[in-house]
Amino acid sequence: MAEPNESVCPYCGVGCGIRYDADRESAVGWKGPVNQKGELCPKGAAAWDVVDHEERLTTPLVRVNGTLVEATWEEAFDRIEREFDRIVTDHGPDSVFFFTSASCTNEENYLLQKTARKLGTNNVDSCARLCHASTVAAMRNRFGAGAMTNSLEDLMEADVFLVTGANPAEQHPVIFRSYVLPALKSGAKLIHVDPRENATTKAADIHLPVKPGFDIPVLNAMAAVIVEEGLVDEAFVAERTTGFDGLRAYLSELDVDEEAERAGVDPEDLRAAARAYGEAGRAAIFTGMGMSQHHCGTDNVHTLINLPLLTGNVGKAGTGVNPLRGQNNVQGTGDVGGLPNALPGYRDVTDADARAAAAEVWGFEPPETPGLTEVEATHRFGDEVRAAYVFGEDPAMTEPNTNYVRAQFEKLDFCVVHDIFPTETSNYADVILPGSVWAEKSGTVTNTDRQVIRMRQNVAPPGNARTDLDILREFAARVAGLESPETPEGVFDELCAVAPIYAGMSYEGIGTGSQRWPFPEGATEGTTFLHADRFENGSKTASLRVIEHVDPADPVEDDELVLTTGRVLQHFNSGALSRRSGVLMRMRGEDVLQIHPDDAAARGIEDGARVRIENERGTVTVAAEVTPAIRRGTVFTTFHYADPLVNKLTGNALDPTAKIPEYKHSAVRVTVEPDTDD
Numbered sequence: 001m002a003e004p005n006e007s008v009c010p011y012c013g014v015g016c017g018i019r020y021d022a023d024r025e026s027a028v029g030w031k032g033p034v035n036q037k038g039e040l041c042p043k044g045a046a047a048w049d050v051v052d053h054e055e056r057l058t059t060p061l062v063r064v065n066g067t068l069v070e071a072t073w074e075e076a077f078d079r080i081e082r083e084f085d086r087i088v089t090d091h092g093p094d095s096v097f098f099f100t101s102a103s104c105t106n107e108e109n110y111l112l113q114k115t116a117r118k119l120g121t122n123n124v125d126s127c128a129r130l131c132h133a134s135t136v137a138a139m140r141n142r143f144g145a146g147a148m149t150n151s152l153e154d155l156m157e158a159d160v161f162l163v164t165g166a167n168p169a170e171q172h173p174v175i176f177r178s179y180v181l182p183a184l185k186s187g188a189k190l191i192h193v194d195p196r197e198n199a200t201t202k203a204a205d206i207h208l209p210v211k212p213g214f215d216i217p218v219l220n221a222m223a224a225v226i227v228e229e230g231l232v233d234e235a236f237v238a239e240r241t242t243g244f245d246g247l248r249a250y251l252s253e254l255d256v257d258e259e260a261e262r263a264g265v266d267p268e269d270l271r272a273a274a275r276a277y278g279e280a281g282r283a284a285i286f287t288g289m290g291m292s293q294h295h296c297g298t299d300n301v302h303t304l305i306n307l308p309l310l311t312g313n314v315g316k317a318g319t320g321v322n323p324l325r326g327q328n329n330v331q332g333t334g335d336v337g338g339l340p341n342a343l344p345g346y347r348d349v350t351d352a353d354a355r356a357a358a359a360e361v362w363g364f365e366p367p368e369t370p371g372l373t374e375v376e377a378t379h380r381f382g383d384e385v386r387a388a389y390v391f392g393e394d395p396a397m398t399e400p401n402t403n404y405v406r407a408q409f410e411k412l413d414f415c416v417v418h419d420i421f422p423t424e425t426s427n428y429a430d431v432i433l434p435g436s437v438w439a440e441k442s443g444t445v446t447n448t449d450r451q452v453i454r455m456r457q458n459v460a461p462p463g464n465a466r467t468d469l470d471i472l473r474e475f476a477a478r479v480a481g482l483e484s485p486e487t488p489e490g491v492f493d494e495l496c497a498v499a500p501i502y503a504g505m506s507y508e509g510i511g512t513g514s515q516r517w518p519f520p521e522g523a524t525e526g527t528t529f530l531h532a533d534r535f536e537n538g539s540k541t542a543s544l545r546v547i548e549h550v551d552p553a554d555p556v557e558d559d560e561l562v563l564t565t566g567r568v569l570q571h572f573n574s575g576a577l578s579r580r581s582g583v584l585m586r587m588r589g590e591d592v593l594q595i596h597p598d599d600a601a602a603r604g605i606e607d608g609a610r611v612r613i614e615n616e617r618g619t620v621t622v623a624a625e626v627t628p629a630i631r632r633g634t635v636f637t638t639f640h641y642a643d644p645l646v647n648k649l650t651g652n653a654l655d656p657t658a659k660i661p662e663y664k665h666s667a668v669r670v671t672v673e674p675d676t677d678d
């Protein structure tokens, strides 16, 4: 079987349409709801490389006397059933933790969270925790919904884009090229807040090279300028906000120059940015990991939200607060209840009505106590958590402080990894289940601007591998006695019956287009921008808040530098897919450490030299890229490689509200690698 059916790119949350092209033996774009001309970035164009890759898992593996050996599905599931049964009987259902997968479909994740809840636990979370958990926490708290407020189409109407802690030119390339650049060509302005100059900065009118971890001073100072210079939308503030007097009083005491200096940015540039944002007819915000991945990530976004509320830039086209989401289905994984505190459709597990509504469809009531979040769970392996089901994620590589995380995985009594390739985490697995990749499955994913898009199967999974949904159906039946619909469409229909934001959707309605949530029963189209007359929580008003800066978790000694980590265009997260693509490896084969010429000179580091980066958590070695694109005192590298494993250096600090790790600020010493020849 090889059918060129419309599917969705397995990489980022843009959600471009791709399919297999047998003549070219490669993936090609089709005119999807997002990539409307069929355009793709290099990752999407190379996505076939992962489908027929020789390292694919093609048969179940079971650990026998310490060694992984090939097994039948029957043997693998017998082992899983026995171990889950034993552990749940001895330690209760909360001794099991489920990783849902932001790289997998709504239907798959829906079944996995339902299985956890049938077993009696809310211990279910995904890498959305590592990503925009803080953004979602702040936005849900203030607006009642954590997703992009606006749609990509209406954002083209913006006069100003404030892009902070995000690099969409590399991380969301088709959005940048097809939605942002055309708006810039028509005269819109771009403000970029980022410690580095990168591909997004090239298109910027104003760049604020903030010190990692100092976004609150920048945003408070911008708010102060907006108030001071009379750029507040008074009618909007009166009608749609509360708390203005308190915020105004706080901001009037603030010294803009001092805040700018504290954050390491030029005060005049900061004032220019505030004016551009405040004077714009329509100003839109894109926010990313530079904001969210701090132990003050939730506060960062709370401070950010003051700007649209002060200037009336929410609830209309071309405005809002728009978190650019990570994987192709990180949005959907949360939507369908792959979260420890929420049932499908973001209904709180603590809400008795929500549990009763789920019970009506499910025939059982989900537990009421919120479960553990992803990193908290890992930190409790060997204590109250004894077993894990890891679906399409590689926490032993991508969670922070990997030396510690790996020691935690050692402590599990039982670990199942369900993936398409061997991973760093599968080194700790007792059973490995070979699943299916984008071209081998059917289902839906929800992209960054809330569009539910269909994936259709192009080819069968290799060898003995099975479709992910098929595996999860059997898993549900074996460990939780749960019968599930046989087709992806059957599962989707059940999801729509449980999740009010999806209630009116159907496979037929989506077709080769999309349906955007909220999409209630009987709707004919989704909602392009949220919060128009009321916020999603039903309130007419949202609060303005006073938020104060907190210092990053790692203190930085005089001889140390601040390591901030992130991404490049050609690679993706753990690199599981991108490092297996010949084209992408040719484009960018090796990791480098960006370091400012002054910091390099002070350490005798030349461009291309091997350098050692270390702190009390670990040591890694990479090649130096000496460049003024990074601010002094800060160094940058990616986390895309298993070697060098950069997450050895990141720490255990978590945001107290959202429990997101501080990936964007670690104190490190950087030295020339001693010559290994002598």
Ligand SMILES: Nc1nc2c(c(=O)[nH]1)N[C@H]1C(S)=C(S)[C@@H](COP(=O)(O)OP(=O)(O)OC[C@H]3O[C@@H](n4cnc5c(=O)[nH]c(N)nc54)[C@H](O)[C@@H]3O)O[C@H]1N2
Binding pocket: 012, 013, 131, 164, 165, 166, 167, 168, 170, 171, 172, 193, 194, 195, 196, 198, 210, 211, 212, 213, 214, 215, 287, 288, 289, 290, 291, 324, 325, 326, 327, 564, 565, 566, 567, 568, 569, 570, 571, 572, 573, 636, 664
């Ligand atoms: N090519 C590619 N695309 C991807 C991914 C990928 O791995 N590769 N991953 C996907 C995923 S899962 C996600 S979550 C998204 C993430 O997309 P982005 O949020 O764009 O990703 P990052 O590169 O982690 O961080 C963005 C920027 O934050 C800056 N930054 C660092 N510290 C700070 C700070 O303290 N303040 C501010 N204001 N900025 C700071 C970094 O220099 C970086 O340029 O991308 C998705 N798309």
Ligand SMILES: Nc1nc2c(c(=O)[nH]1)N[C@H]1C(S)=C(S)[C@@H](COP(=O)(O)OP(=O)(O)OC[C@H]3O[C@@H](n4cnc5c(=O)[nH]c(N)nc54)[C@H](O)[C@@H]3O)O[C@H]1N2
Binding pocket: 010, 101, 102, 103, 104, 127, 128, 130, 131, 132, 289, 293, 326, 327, 391, 392, 393, 394, 395, 398, 399, 400, 418, 419, 420, 421, 423, 435, 436, 437, 438, 468, 565, 566, 567, 572, 573, 574, 575, 576, 577, 638, 639, 646, 647, 650, 663
């Ligand atoms: N230092 C540092 N660390 C970070 C970050 C950072 O900025 N800096 N960012 C964090 C963020 S935002 C994120 S989202 C995480 C990402 O962390 P992970 O989610 O661990 O990384 P991915 O590479 O997205 O992992 C996807 C896994 O899913 C598998 N997979 C892909 N498609 C399928 C499929 O269809 N079926 C199945 N069964 N498996 C599939 C892949 O083989 C891979 O093993 O990393 C976090 N870690």
Ligand code: SF4
Binding pocket: 009, 010, 011, 012, 013, 014, 015, 016, 039, 040, 041, 042, 043, 044, 045, 172, 173, 174, 175
């Ligand atoms: S922009 Fe994202 S979804 Fe589109 S082709 Fe590139 S990686 Fe895939």
Ligand SMILES: [Mo]
Binding pocket: 127, 130, 131, 132, 325, 326, 327
């Ligand atoms: Mo992410």
